[in-house]
Amino acid sequence: MTTLRLEKLAHSYKANPAGPQDYALKEINQIWQTGGAYALLGPSGCGKTTLLNILSGLVTPSQGRVYFDDRDVTELPTEKRNIAQVFQFPVIYDTMTVRENLAFPLKNRGMDATFIKTRVDEIASLLDLTRDLDRRAKGLTADAKQKISLGRGLVRPDVAAVLFDEPLTVIDPQLKWELRSKLKEIHRKLAVTMIYVTHDQTEALTFADKVVVMSEGEVVQIGTPEELFEKPAHRFVGHFIGSPGMNFLPCVIEGTKAQIGQFAVELSAAYAATAQANIEMGIRPDFVTLSAPGKGFPIQIDRIDDLGRNRIAHVRLAGHKLAVTVPPSLDTSRSEMTIAFESSRIGIFADGKRLEPQSRGGA
Amino acid sequence: MKPYNNRAWFLVLPVFLIVAFSAILPLMTVVNYSVQDTFGNNEFFWNGIGWFKELLDPKSELGGRFIDAMGRNFIFSFLILAIEIPLGIAVALAMPRQGIGVSISLVLLALPLLIPWNVVGTIWQVFGRADIGLMGWALTGMGIDYNYVSGVLAAWITIIMMDVWHWTSLVVLLCYAGLRAIPDAYYQAARIDGASRWAIFRAIQLPKMNRVLVIAVLLRFMDSFMIYTEPFVVTGGGPGNATTFISIDLVKIALGQFDLGKAAALSLVYNLIILTVCWVFYTIMTHFENAERRMQS
Structure with a gap:
């Protein structure tokens, strides 16, 4: 053998x-x-x-x-x-x-x-x-x-x-x-x-x-x-891998927070991200959920695809496009929706390569 | 509402006219001659199926000539196929698969096919002469008794070599096209399976060339069975009657003796033989494939 x-x-x-x-x-x-x-x-x-x-x-x-x-x-x-x-x-x-x-x-x-x-x-x-x-x-x-x-x-x-x-x-x-x-x-x-x-x-x-x-x-x-x-x-x-694939949002790292436009997303660890590199936050659509107004970051919905087993919403956060999961019972007819990230599932990428977290920390 | 009629048939009319003038009418003229006898002066006498009876009776003068010539035709075609088909396959297998060599060998192979029949005959007639021809001179120089004018064997060898030289290329080109159509994966799979060169030939190349080989055999049979120009130029049917094929005899009867009735009857029988043999070939060679298709459905 x-x-x-x-x-x-x-x-x-x-x-x-x-x-x-x-x-x-x-x-x-x-x-x-x-x-x-x-x-x-x-x-x-x-x-x-x-x-x-x-x-x-x-x-x-x-x-x-x-x-x-x-x-x-x-x-x-x-x-x-x-x-x-x-x-x-x-x-x-x-x-x-x-x-x-x-x-x-x-x-x-x-x-x-x-x-x-x-x-x-x-x-x-x-x-x-x-x-x-x-x-x-x-x-x-x-x-x-x-x-x-x-x-x-x-x-x-x-x-x-x-x-x-x-x-x-x-x-x-x-x-x-x-x-x-x-x-x-x-x-x-x-x-x-x-x-x-x-x-x-x-x-x-x-x-x-x-x-x-x-x-x-x-x-x-x-x-x-x-x-x-x-x-x-x-x-x-x-x-x-994955359909749709992972979302990538350009961001600035500040300790255990990722700043996307005017929004700060909580991370589960701190990253040593240099300013020169092109830093992005990556998260799968499966770990971003659409929710009712008032619970997370405000977004605009472009369209919602019904894939039979689940629904995927294509939305924009601070001008960046991303795909998110729509929970089964959620009423999507309302205009002011928000999204929530599962912070442990967020990855930080520098120039396309995944960064290892520096230390455990944050919330 | 448009009326329903059969006027579309008029569209077939031009084709029908062309075929009538090019094929049916001349053929009917031959049929007409074949049942009559003439002594010149455009005077014809009814002879019924007399010529056909005589033709198929080996004891009559005409029948004897015909049977002999037909025997020569079959031997000639058999030898031609036995040499050209394997040789054509072998050359096609040896040809380069890519690069500049492909174009060079294709052009070289196509050359003999582009030469008119009587020129081919003349080339070989000169080539085989002991005084000015390279082959004849070389063979005679080596002490070999080679003279296609007087020797039966030499005459046969010459016309067979001539035909092989002239037409093997056709078989090669057909086989080469068949070989090129085999996807590379087959060869790769065969390598992985540890197949020998011979096994690759038997298991992949020959089966994939099946169709083109049917065409090659049919074309070469028809053509070699109808051969006229080249032996006429080289040997004129001689020595004696040794290379007198049906076509050569036919011309002798029709134009030499002006026996239009005999010649017409002979033409028709000649035509029927070629049709029949081709049909038999085709049926046999496609038989297995059809049998397989029936099994699947």
């Missing part, structure tokens, strides 16, 4: 990168544990697929090393690594049956026929493909084809990690949930490391134990879904 270690890894698709802007993947140092479910999350073009292809060996990085345990695999070809990959579009061998598809990687490695048979049956039952084993793979639905691609990876007894490159792109929405929970189930049954690339935060947060958020070729934060939600390390993470 493997830990996956990335050392000073970076990649540029250009032969002579002139500066950081030429790097599809900027230098990263990471250690990933065996058996974990990781998600690489980020918008298109953030370098997540590049990173995945480096891990699988389809791309050789322009600098840095990749280690599986203590084995340097940086230069090792794909077929020599203990990894499997599931692609965005299902890759199946058209002329073969499902059984032949699943047996293909084992056959290529010259394994014993009886072993192949038991192994294929085992994986097929794990993936609920037993019924279709002797059908042509070509005629099956997209989700069954993706399961076959996954099965071709899992069938190899030496596979330590399975890489997924946005595997649910072509799957019908109602089947996405099903397939994703199947993946989780398989992850629990087999102690395989799974690395899942996606730009869909729901997919990432529900699938992974640890989410690696990437932006513009950089790893911005690694954390559990809760950490990303509650303590985003970067403005980008706050924006990208």
Whole structure:
């Protein structure tokens, strides 16, 4: 079993990168544990697929090393690594049956026929493909084809990690949930490391134990879904995760108070914020509530979105836009509404990066 | 309310007229000739299906000629397909996938296709001559008895090499287009699955080229079965009748002997053979795909 270690890894698709802007993947140092479910999350073009292809060996990085345990695999070809990959579009061998598809990687490695048979049956039952084993793979639905691609990876007894490159792109929405929970189930049954690339935060947060958020070729934060939600390390993470994303309000820090325009918001700790930096106060819409007049800061309501399960009000505080939660029973027809912040949930960001509180203090 | 009528059919009329003049009327003229005999002076006599009977009777003079020529045609087409299809696939596989090499090889491959048939014939006729042709001179110089004018084998080798030179490019271009349409993920998946070069070919490339290969086989069969100009220029059907294909014999009968009735009957049968063989090819080659579709629905 493997830990996956990335050392000073970076990649540029250009032969002579002139500066950081030429790097599809900027230098990263990471250690990933065996058996974990990781998600690489980020918008298109953030370098997540590049990173995945480096891990699988389809791309050789322009600098840095990749280690599986203590084995340097940086230069090792794909077929020599203990990894499997599931692609965005299902890759199946058209002329073969499902059984032949699943047996293909084992056959290529010259394994014993009886072993192949038991192994294929085992994986097929794990993936609920037993019924279709002797059908042509070509005629099956997209989700069954993706399961076959996954099965071709899992069938190899030496596979330590399975890489997924946005595997649910072509799957019908109602089947996405099903397939994703199947993946989780398989992850629990087999102690395989799974690395899942996606730009869909729901997919990432529900699938992974640890989410690696990437932006513009950089790893911005690694954390559990809760950490990303509650303590985003970067403005980008706050924006990208959660819908709507985190509110950011420019402010001035004075001890345990954040001054937003003429309003002073109570914080749960003091921050050492320098005056030069661009200081912002970040808070999730979930922790700002709309309330009746007289209880908090006065705001103007722009509009209220009814999302079914809850309502989100888009309001303005001292000219700054933010999204806030509307409590279920609140009557929003009145004009002079106010908002209240949950001070323990407020984060302070300097130039986009989260500041650690200096000391416990204040109210 | 607009009246309901069938006046839209008038829109088809121009097409109908063009097809009539370009295809149906000339074909009917041939049908007309095929049931008559002529001794010149534009005088015709009714002969019924006499020519067809004679044509299909190997013991008659016409029938014997026809069966022999048809045999040569089938051997020729078979050899052409057996060489050009695998060779075309091999060349397409070896072609570069990106960079300047792509344009260079495409242009080089397209060159033979752009040369008129009779020029191709002339090129090879000269190329194979022992006195002034490079190939003929080189082979003779090596002590090989090569003379396409007198040797049957040499004549056959020459016209087959000529056709391979002229038309393999077409197969290559079709296969190359088919190969280029395969997404990269397939190759990446195959690498991860540890597939050998041969396994990649069998499992991915050949199945994905299936459709273009059907087209390539059909085109090359039709074309090679109708071959006329190149062997006519190089060997003129000789030595003896060794390279006399149906088309060459047809021209001899129609224009050399001016036997319009025989020639017309022969044309029609020739046409039917090509249609039938193409239909059989097409049915066989698309059979599996259809069977699969039926299974799914």
